[in-house]
């Protein structure tokens with residue numbers, strides 16, 4: 001079995017393969033971070049060892065969702081007009097965070 005890389009969330013080397021019914025999943029014994037169950041142990045290991053990309057993709061999706069929700073709030077007048085400049089600045093910061101993540105920077 002290939003080695004499991006350190007946990008992407010807490011950095012500990014206490015990751016292990018656990019059972020979920022007939023499936024297997026990798027998880028961290030220290031902080032309980034875990035990956036979705038896979039059919040085989042090899043798949044579970046691979047998923048854990050490429051989790052940095054997965055974590056990034058999930059963070060990016062969350063940011064984009066937050067940005068969209070925020071812009072909808074502005075559009076529907078859910079935010080005080082007097083604070084319009086402030087809300088646009090926050091939208092700009094979200095844009096920058098998304099661009100930074102898309103730009104890579106491993």
Ligand SMILES: [Zn+2]
Pocket residue numbers: 007008009010011012028029030031032033
């Ligand atoms: Zn951990």
